[in-house]
Every structure is written in structure tokens, then in C-alpha cells.
Amino acid sequence: MEVCEHAVVHGSTAVAAAIDLYTRCSLRLLPRADDEAGAAVLELDLRDHGLTFSWPCARLHEALLTEEVAGAQEARPCSPDRMASIARLLEEHEIPGAKVWLSAGLSAFLFLYTSILGCRPGKVTVSSDLPMGSGLGSSAAFCVSMSGALLTAAGMVAAVGGISSKGTGWELVGKDDLELVNQWAFQGEKIIHGKPSGIDNTVSTFGSMIKFKKGELTNLKSRNPIKMLITDTRVGRNTKALVAVNSISEEVSSLVELAANEEIAITSKEEKLAELMEMNQGLLQCMGVSHSSIETVLRTTLKFNLVSKLTGAGGGGCVLILIPTRILFMPNILQTFLHDFFYCENAKPPIYDFISNNSTFDNFYSFGHLVVLNLAS
Numbered sequence: 001m002e003v004c005e006h007a008v009v010h011g012s013t014a015v016a017a018a019i020d021l022y023t024r025c026s027l028r029l030l031p032r033a034d035d036e037a038g039a040a041v042l043e044l045d046l047r048d049h050g051l052t053f054s055w056p057c058a059r060l061h062e063a064l065l066t067e068e069v070a071g072a073q074e075a076r077p078c079s080p081d082r083m084a085s086i087a088r089l090l091e092e093h094e095i096p097g098a099k100v101w102l103s104a105g106l107s108a109f110l111f112l113y114t115s116i117l118g119c120r121p122g123k124v125t126v127s128s129d130l131p132m133g134s135g136l137g138s139s140a141a142f143c144v145s146m147s148g149a150l151l152t153a154a155g156m157v158a159a160v161g162g163i164s165s166k167g168t169g170w171e172l173v174g175k176d177d178l179e180l181v182n183q184w185a186f187q188g189e190k191i192i193h194g195k196p197s198g199i200d201n202t203v204s205t206f207g208s209m210i211k212f213k214k215g216e217l218t219n220l221k222s223r224n225p226i227k228m229l230i231t232d233t234r235v236g237r238n239t240k241a242l243v244a245v246n247s248i249s250e251e252v253s254s255l256v257e258l259a260a261n262e263e264i265a266i267t268s269k270e271e272k273l274a275e276l277m278e279m280n281q282g283l284l285q286c287m288g289v290s291h292s293s294i295e296t297v298l299r300t301t302l303k304f305n306l307v308s309k310l311t312g313a314g315g316g317g318c319v320l321i322l323i324p325t326r327i328l329f330m331p332n333i334l335q336t337f338l339h340d341f342f343y344c345e346n347a348k349p350p351i352y353d354f355i356s357n358n359s360t361f362d363n364f365y366s367f368g369h370l371v372v373l374n375l376a377s
């Protein structure tokens with residue numbers, strides 16, 4: 001998962017960081033023998049939604065494979081014809097009215113599966129820790145985990161030592177293999193997003209904290225962890241409709257790197273970062289991609305002199321809150337803040353989940369302690 005920026009879609013610099021929330025995809029190829037009996041199916045089980053979709057392989061073949069699969073060594077974009085066929089295939093399915101937004105993910109799934117494995121019968125199961133459509137890159141995590149599983153099954157990617165459920169096995173996949181996973185995931189993202197820059201799938205694939213500009217990535221190393229709180233406003237939105245411009249990220253990344261290379265007081269680094277976040281949020285607000293639920297979170301954090309900004313495309317979704325070191329050394333204030341926060345307008349009833357709390361994050365990525373809160377019941 002990641003946290004990204006509007007500017008990147010238009011070629012400006014953006015900074016994104018991975019956190020320890022995962023989307024898991026498992027794939028079981030079924031015997032081809034069933035194929036001959038005409039009973040072979042491709043099944044997709046979306047665990048978090050309690051939804052299962054299935055397509056007879058013969059139907060997939062008829063609808064999609066007018067041309068043969070050209071091999072998965074190179075990621076290819078989805079042609080308009082293929083997209084139209086996928087749309088027709090989905091029309092044959094009943095997607096519950098409240099979940100029509102899933103069709104973007106289903107299209108990406110059908111494209112990736114049939115492009116990489118053809119119409120082989122199989123069962124794919126997906127589950128995720130990430131809130132969908134909330135600015136944390138769930139679509140990229142979906143495409144990356146899917147591409148990883150499919151390419152491994154196709155023998156294109158070698159998962160040395162296996163892919164563990166915590167995701168740590170990825171570190172054992174070779175860089176070239178990860179590159180291929182990333183390229184296919186990007187093609188999937190294009191189906192879900194329209195015109196993504198590729199930052200989300202890149203940080204999802206390689207982890208860590210990156211600076212990204214026009215497809216080029218630089219790893220950012222920070223010696224002092226930056227502490228962020230992420231809250232989910234639970235207001236949904238559509239990224240395709242929201243992507244627009246801005247650029248403050250260059251300064252953020254040099255700040256992060258500066259702190260890694262030179263001794264600069266952690267407090268001044270945090271103050272500068274807070275200032276940049278405030279400017280960034282101000283600009284995004286002017287662009288009209290904020291939302292009343294985001295403003296509510298902002299008001300609550302402001303009472304404690306804490307700075308926050310929306311993440312991803314905005315329009316609802318998640319909010320990033322900078323937790324300065326000074327607060328961490330004042331447990332009483334932190335406690336009052338969290339208490340107030342849970343009881344703010346958005347958080348009725350005040351149910352909160354510490355999905356991730358100071359766990360493996362420090363070791364994993366040099367980004368710092370992080371807590372993700374779910375504010376709604």
C-alpha cells in the first residue's frame with residue numbers, strides 16, 4: 001500500500017511510502033482435463049466481499065482469445081477491443097448494485113489472468129487489509145498481488161523461498177522478476193485508473209519510500225522515522241474522476257534525504273514537513289478535491305496543533321496526520337488527542353481498530369511508527 005499525490009499523474013514529482021497492510025492473492029490451477037468436458041471454470045473469490053464470480057473457460061475463450069496469448073514475458077496493454085469484450089463478459093454477471101465499483105477490479109482481473117495464463121481453469125482468492133477507494137492504493141496492491149501470483153504460476157517469476165503470508169517472501173524475488181510484476185500491475189492499474197503514473201504499483205511492488213517522477217524512481221532513506229497517523233473518513237470516491245495537479249513533493253523528498261545524510265534536528269524536520277503538508281492540503285482544497293469529512297478530521301487535529309492532509313486522490317478516503325516527536329513524549333496529550341479524535345463528528349460510534357501499531361513497520365521501511373484507525377462502525 002502507499003500514500004501518493006495528485007501531481008504525479010501530470011509528470012511532477014511525488015513521494016510515496018509503503019506501509020504494512022497487505023492484499024493477498026492465492027491461485028490454484030485446476031486440471032485441464034475438465035476443459036474437454038466443457039466444465040472447466042475460472043473462479044474469483046473476493047473474500048472481503050463474500051462474492052464469488054465464475055466464468056466457463058470455453059466462454060472466456062470465445063469472448064477474449066481471438067488472438068492467441070502472446071506470452072507473459074512482456075507486459076502488454078489492454079486493447080480497446082479486448083476491453084469491450086471484457087465489459088461484455090462482465091455484463092453477463094450480476095454485480096450487486098451497491099458494489100458496481102468492483103467492476104473495475106474485475107476487469108483488471110480478467111485482463112491480467114487471461115493475458116498471463118490464457119483461459120486455463122483456476123481458482124483465485126483475494127483478501128485485503130486495505131480500505132478500497134480511500135487513497136491508500138488498494139487498486140495497485142490488488143494488481144501487484146494478482147500479477148505476482150499469475151506470473152509465478154506461469155513460471156515467469158521465481159518465488160525463491162516462497163511468498164509468505166506476511167509478504168516478506170517478496171524480498172526474495174529477484175529485481176528483474178519484480179520489475180515484470182510491476183509492469184503487468186501497471187497495465188492492470190491503467191484499467192482501473194485510466195491514466196495512472198505508476199507510482200502506486202511501483203511502491204506496492206518494491207516497498208520502502210520512493211520519490212517518483214515520470215516512471216523514474218529513487219529510493220529515499222531516512223534515518224529519523226517520521227510518525228504518521230492515517231485515518232479513514234469512510235467516504236468513498238472515484239479516483240478516475242479526481243486526478244489533477246500540484247507539486248510540493250520535491251521539497252518533501254529532499255527533506256527526508258537531507259535528514260538521512262546530515263544531522264538536522266528531528267523537530268525542525270518535522271516542523272518543515274508540517275508546513276509542506278499544510279501547503280499541500282491548502283492547494284488540494286483549492287482544487288476542490290477535499291471533502292467535508294476530511295475538513296472535520298482537519299479541525300479536530302488542528303485543536304492539538306497537529307497538521308494533516310488528504311492522501312491519494314482525495315474526495316473522502318484517508319487522511320494523513322503527522323505525529324511529531326514532541327507529542328510522543330507527552331503520553332497524556334497523545335491520549336487526550338486520540339480520545340478527542342475518536343469522539344469527533346465522524347467517529348460515531350467511536351469504534352476504532354489499531355490495524356497497525358508500531359509493529360514491524362520500523363524494521364520494514366524507514367518511514368516510522370504508524371497507526372491506522374477505522375473510524376466508522
Ligand SMILES: Nc1ncnc2c1ncn2[C@@H]1O[C@H](COP(=O)(O)OP(=O)(O)OP(=O)(O)O)[C@@H](O)[C@H]1O
Pocket residue numbers: 004023046101102103104105106126127128131132133134135136137138139140142192193200237238239240311312313314
Ligand atoms: N481487494 C480487492 N478486490 C477487488 N477489487 C479491488 C480490491 N482492491 C481494489 N480493488 C478495485 O480497485 C478499486 C479502487 O481503486 P481506486 O484507485 O479508486 O482506489 P485506491 O487505489 O484505494 O486509492 P488511490 O488510487 O487514490 O490511492 C475498487 O473499486 C475495485 O474495483
Ligand SMILES: C[C@@](O)(CCO)CC(=O)[O-]
Pocket residue numbers: 003004005006008009135136137189193195196197198199200201239243312313
Ligand atoms: C492515479 C494515482 O495517482 C492515484 C493516487 O493513489 C496513482 C498513480 O498515479 O499511479
Ligand SMILES: [Mg+2]
Pocket residue numbers: 137138139140193200239
Ligand atoms: Mg488506486
